[in-house]
Amino acid sequence: MYRAVVLDVHSRRVVGWSIDSGQTAALATNALGMAISNRSPLPAGTVIHSDHGVQFTSWSFTKRAKESGLLPSMGSIGDRYDNAMIESFWGRVQTELLDRRRWRTRIELANALFEYLEMFHNRRRRHTALARSRRSSTNSTNSSTPRSLQ
Known part of the structure; x- marks a missing residue:
């Protein structure tokens, strides 16, 4: 099962x-669509940064990003430090959720991911880059300052 955030x-x-059964354009485009819905309207100049995976270089993903006013950005090929934030995020998900058990169905996995991402990560996890505050207290969806999404 493949995941995109x-x-x-x-x-x-x-x-x-x-989540999807493959690394498809739909996988990335669906995650982007949810982000656009959750952050609409996005400030002009907001950057969407990704690696060079086929799902992020697809026509549909790029078209959706540009139609939404996002500026697509891609890092260097094979440079894990270029996407350190997302690599660190997936490392935590792997350790704290995915390595702890096996799910029998895709629905069970989707429910576990929902609970982890929406209930734990977004609401309770503290982060050193945010002065140990919770993400829910740093929600600034109304900002007109250009942002960066990864």
């Missing part, structure tokens, strides 16, 4: 996510 770099909140 969109993180708000400022608040460290997961603003969009999706």
Whole structure:
């Protein structure tokens, strides 16, 4: 099962996510669509940063990003430090959720991911980059300052 998330770099909140059976354009585009819905309207100049995975270089993902006023950005090929924030995020998800048990169905996994992302990560997890505050207290969806999503 493949997963995609969109993180708000400022608040460290997961603003969009999706799961699918493959690394498809739909996987990334669905996560982006959720992020756009959750953060609408997005300030002009908001950057959407990704790696060079086929799902992020797809026509549908790029089209959706541009139609929403996002500025697509891609890092260097093979440079894990370029996407350190998302790599760190997935490391925590792997350790705290995915390595702890096996799910029998995709629905069970989707429910576990929902609970982890929406109930734990976005509401209770504290982050050193946010002065140990909770993400829910740093929600600034009405800001007109250009943002970055990853």
